[in-house]
Amino acid sequence: MLMGEYHHNIDQKGRMIIPAKFRELLGDSFVVTRGLDQCLFGYPLDEWQALENKLKTLPFTKKDARAFTRFFFSGAAECEVDKQGRVNIVPPLRDYAQLEKECVIIGVSNRFEIWSKENWETYFAKSEESFAEIAESLIDFDL
Template sequence: MLMGEYEHTLDPKGRVIFPAKLREDLGDNFIIAKGLDNCLFVYPPAQWQRLQDSINALPFSKASALQRFFFSGASEAISDKQGRVLIPANLRQYAGLDKDIIIVGASVRAEIWDKTKWQEQSARLTAETIENVMDELGF
């Protein structure tokens, strides 16, 4: 399971040292794609295949927009010996990644956020919002 919050910095080439704890679950090769709320989603290959299969099983009228969104900008990431991963320019631009970033574990995927956007997103999560969802889940 991917979990935790990690603060990192992009180098001038757009590389980041990916957290070792997340690399353990992701492996040396994983997929980086556009995510929701202008972050990036990071999937291990098996989970990416599940997402792909689920989208492709939808009727074309529903699948086409999702296929374009997720697959057009997706990129296979390969970590080097130092654990660095290159985030392609198109994905950095989509997520507004410049220098300071946050990488978070989100169960079956990780997410890469611009640090300021992450702080704004986190501030929107109120105790009331979380309580309502927990009630829906029966907790």
């Protein structure tokens, strides 16, 4: 399981250290793509394959299904970890998530997310106020 919050910098070449605890679970390569809320989603290859299989079942005749799969797959890039534990985040993904220097990497169960520090702090501050309400709405899921 991927969990925790880590702070790392991304250099001008787009290289960023992936937390060692994540690298143990991710292996030598994994997939990063555009996520929701202007962050990036990262998946171990087996989780990416499972997600791909689920998305293949969406009806291509539905406009929203086509739009989402285009958004999700067109931004995907396989990343390989170098000897220093870094990966290169390609420019279109860096631009989408506004990654310039300080980044926050968070574990979210079967995936991880990469945020610009500024976007993460803004998101967290706004969401923190409604966490109790969100928890109440999820009570139906036996959490």
